Amino acid sequence: MHAKKCGRLEVIAGPMFSGKTTELIRLLEREEYAGKTTVMFKPEVDNRYHERNVVTHKGASHEALVVSSGGRGLGQIEKLGKGFEVVGIDEAQFFRNGKELIRIADSLADMGKTVIVSLLNRSHLGEPFGDAPEMIARADYVRMLTAVCRKCGNDATFTQRVDQNGREIFGKLVEVEGKDSYEPRCRDCFVKPR
Ligand SMILES: [Zn+2]
Incomplete structure (x- = not known):
């Protein structure tokens, strides 16, 4: 027996509006209360709220x-x-x-760090989003969050892209979370591309 603490890779997954960023912030704050040094990264593609702060809905x-x-x-x-004990990465699907x-x-987890990654696991077409499946497979812990279906109120695990009139549209991949043109849907209400 030895007391050395293992690193870990945690993933927070789910559709849009399921509170992934809120959960990531909660987990980081929890580590901070425990006296750990933390850092949070986010890709610059999503700067709709604030440059320096990640702000949730x-x-x-x-x-x-x-x-x-990109690579930089x-x-x-x-x-x-490497300089922190806990590393948070928000909106990982955008890298x-x-x-x-x-x-x-x-590799950060192998060094003994706690790495917490939030990501969208499905595209608006209902398909696995990029490399999300592999990130989830390599994680030690996975939190799968649900949103509330905009149509019926059941647990939503899908993200539907819709036009102004609420009709489903199937175009290119979602880029920025939080636009009016996306809504959470349950498995029943989600409309697959034809
Ligand atoms: Zn529904």
Whole structure:
């Protein structure tokens, strides 16, 4: 027996509006209360609320380092992440090289760090989102969150893209969470592309 604490890779997954960022902030704050040093990264593709702070739909916020969604940003996560005990990564699906992000998250966890990644697991077409399946498979802990179906109020695990009139549209992949043109849907109410 030895007391050395293991690192871990945790994933927070779910559809839009399921509170993934709120949960990530909650977990980071919990580690901070325990005296751990934390850092939170987010890709710069999503800067609709604030440059430095990650703000959720409900108004919770946490300081974050905004990094590019390309190779430079990933390099910063790898380099700066080493200096903290807990590393949070928000909206991970927006990093362009998901495989490289997975390698970095895995290696930080191997160093003994707690790495917590939030990501959208499905696209608005109902399909696995990019490298999310592999990130989930490599995680030690997975939290799968649900939203509330906009149509019927049941647990929503899908994200539907809709036009102004609420009709389903099937275009390119979702890029920015929080637009009016996306809504959470349950398995029953979700409409698959034809
Ligand atoms: Zn429904």
